[in-house]
Amino acid sequence: MGKNLVGNHIRKLRFNHDELTQQQLADKVGVTRQTIVALEKGNYSPSLELAFRIAHTFNLPLEEIFYYGEDTKQ
Amino acid sequence: MGKNLVGNHIRKLRFNHDELTQQQLADKVGVTRQTIVALEKGNYSPSLELAFRIAHTFNLPLEEIFYYGEDTKQ
């Protein structure tokens, strides 16, 4: 257990960003689709390394994709 | 194995920031001293959650403390 305190906007970004599919994003960042599924579902938070690669892929600063605690963004 | 691609400025920050000791920082962010030691040594990269808590403690954006690949900062 131990609830996951980190949220993200991955799902939204996949659609805004070239309509990426889960599998395509997974390939781009070098993980399996299951990992993307789990992240979108909020099952756990990624490693910092993976978070960086995802941010890289979307060309966004990490903190615009991932946030600690409640989402405070627009 | 699997080399760690994420670096950080934790050690420097401990000194710039109130001369925090490893143990004090560990307490503030809720991990053991061993974790801080490992991070400073670059043995592995933290979870995203821990990275956020550390950034919080130093009152800095996460990406000013942690960087992917080579350090490109000043």
Added chain:
DNA sequence: ACATAATGTAAAATAAACTATACATGAAGT
């Protein structure tokens, strides 16, 4: 009706992060 592609879900196995414990070293103070 059939095939294909995207997604959801689930569970067992491996890898990586993190803890707990323990001991060693060097510096600083008394």
Added chain:
DNA sequence: ACTTCATGTATAGTTTATTTTACATTATGT
């Protein structure tokens, strides 16, 4: 000389992230 404190190092154990495999569902196209 002794104590205390910060740090270094090591290793076994637990927890969490990630992989692998597998099957189900819904939508789209032919």
